[in-house]
Amino acid sequence: MSILITGGAGYIGSHTAWELKAQGRDIVIYDNLSRGHREAVKGMPLVVGDLMDTSLLEKTMDEYKVDSVIHFAAESQVGESMTDPQKYYINNVSGTLSLLKAMKEKSVNKIVFSSTAATYGEPERIPIDEASRKNPTSVYGRSKLIMEQILTDFDMAYGLRYVALRYFNAAGAHISGEIGECHNPETHLIPIIMQVLLGQRDEISIFGTDYPTPDGTCIRDYIHVTDLAHAHILALDALYQGMKSKVYNLGNGNGFSVKEVIDTVEKVTGKKIKRVEKDRREGDPAILIASSDRIIKELGWEPGYNTLEEIIQTAWNWHSNHPDGFKQ
Numbered sequence: 001m002s003i004l005i006t007g008g009a010g011y012i013g014s015h016t017a018w019e020l021k022a023q024g025r026d027i028v029i030y031d032n033l034s035r036g037h038r039e040a041v042k043g044m045p046l047v048v049g050d051l052m053d054t055s056l057l058e059k060t061m062d063e064y065k066v067d068s069v070i071h072f073a074a075e076s077q078v079g080e081s082m083t084d085p086q087k088y089y090i091n092n093v094s095g096t097l098s099l100l101k102a103m104k105e106k107s108v109n110k111i112v113f114s115s116t117a118a119t120y121g122e123p124e125r126i127p128i129d130e131a132s133r134k135n136p137t138s139v140y141g142r143s144k145l146i147m148e149q150i151l152t153d154f155d156m157a158y159g160l161r162y163v164a165l166r167y168f169n170a171a172g173a174h175i176s177g178e179i180g181e182c183h184n185p186e187t188h189l190i191p192i193i194m195q196v197l198l199g200q201r202d203e204i205s206i207f208g209t210d211y212p213t214p215d216g217t218c219i220r221d222y223i224h225v226t227d228l229a230h231a232h233i234l235a236l237d238a239l240y241q242g243m244k245s246k247v248y249n250l251g252n253g254n255g256f257s258v259k260e261v262i263d264t265v266e267k268v269t270g271k272k273i274k275r276v277e278k279d280r281r282e283g284d285p286a287i288l289i290a291s292s293d294r295i296i297k298e299l300g301w302e303p304g305y306n307t308l309e310e311i312i313q314t315a316w317n318w319h320s321n322h323p324d325g326f327k328q
Contacts, residue, residue: 002026002064003236004108006051006099007072008044009036011181012114012170016070016229017041018179023233028064030057031073039326040179051095057102068110068239069103070232071096074144077187078118081139082282092143093150100154110239111151112232115164117221117249117288119145126255127291130166130247137285148247155245163235163243167250168221168290170228172311173318180318181225182325189258190222190312193265194319196273204273206258208280211287217258219287221251224305224314234299251290252303261308268312 003020007013008029013036020027021044028045038046045064049056051073060066074092075081081088103111118141119134136142154160171190173180181191195201209216231250238246256264262273295301305311 001067002028004028004030004061004064004066004069005072006030006069007036007074007114008070009033009038009041009046010072011183012225012228013070013072014040014179015174015225016072016232017044018174019226019229019233026064028060028066030060035183037182037326051091052098054098054102057099058105061102061106061108066106066108068236069099069108070112070114070236071099072114074114076116076140078138078140078284079187079281081143085139088139088143093146096147096150100150100160103160104154104158109158109160110236111160111162112235112239113147113151113162113164114232115148115166115247116141116144117166117168117251117290119148119166120285120288122285123288126287127251127253127289128249129291130249130294151245161239161243162245163239164247165228165231165235165250166247166290167228167231168223168288170225171222172224172226172305172314174226175314177314177317177321180315180322182322189261190265190315191319193262193273194315197265197269197271198319198323200323202274203276204262206275206277208284209277210280213257213286215257215259218284219255219257219289221253221255221289222261222308222311223251223303224311227303227305230304231295231299231301234295234301238299246298248295248299249290249292250295250301251292252306253290253292254308255287255289256308264308265312265316268309269316
């Protein structure tokens with residue numbers, strides 16, 4: 001039996017695939033390669049297909065004897081979701097329904113779902129726990145919350161058990177330096193800063209300096225991508241052991257502002273970064289910091305990369321040696 005990883009050629013998906021492969025687990029990656037990269041999953045079974053292709057999903061489940069799913073495939077750019085909501089509801093919501101339909105047809109009843117802290121919107125309290133109010137401020141966040149609600153309904157109606165992992169800002173790269181973050185266009189803060197260091201951008205834009213934070217810039221909780229991968233595997237194993245459906249936050253529990261991240265990159269690399277202050281972006285909450293107490297207590301998860309310096313060092317190792325990402 002094998003694990004189907006949708007979006008497994010993407011950033012977090014490929015790191016999870018590498019960890020599963022290192023454990024000797026049987027996997028199959030399903031990705032349309034719109035965001036993912038073949039080079040990130042070399043030597044692993046890859047089916048190139050779209051989530052909306054339910055028949056191909058069913059065929060893949062049959063061929064590889066799939067008995068569980070880790071679901072990463074989704075559009076994930078907050079800004080784009082506000083200008084093109086149709087794309088997000090079709091790809092994220094309808095795509096997930098197609099996947100769940102295939103799972104139901106093939107009696108695959110275990111799924112770990114890549115959710116997001118964006119389901120919370122502007123938090124009522126910090127740190128955010130799983131019981132916090134869900135009031136997403138972006139279409140992206142709303143699409144993920146709808147996906148969680150669909151999973152709840154499928155559990156109640158069909159016995160499809162799930163773990164939804166609401167995580168914060170994924171960052172860093174594999175310790176080997178062989179795979180890392182590579183998006184086109186790039187929208188995440190740390191890799192954008194790396195592009196400035198590599199001369200691929202002239203400057204780093206700071207969107208909003210008037211937030212109610214100590215230095216006026218947004219504060220986020222950064223978590224290493226390999227720590228995220230380990231959490232997905234722990235969640236899947238808990239489902240294999242009979243655990244009922246759950247929702248967990250994932251984060252380091254520490255928040256860093258945009259300016260603090262830039263300062264830390266300068267410290268780690270020894271290079272100066274040109275900064276330009278701009279207006280806020282629509283849909284960006286001021287502060288997002290996770291309480292991961294539940295998953296630490298119930299599944300024994302703990303982050304292995306505990307400092308921002310460690311996370312940024314792995315990112316710099318990847319970007320400095322792969323300035324063009326997977327195109328080298």
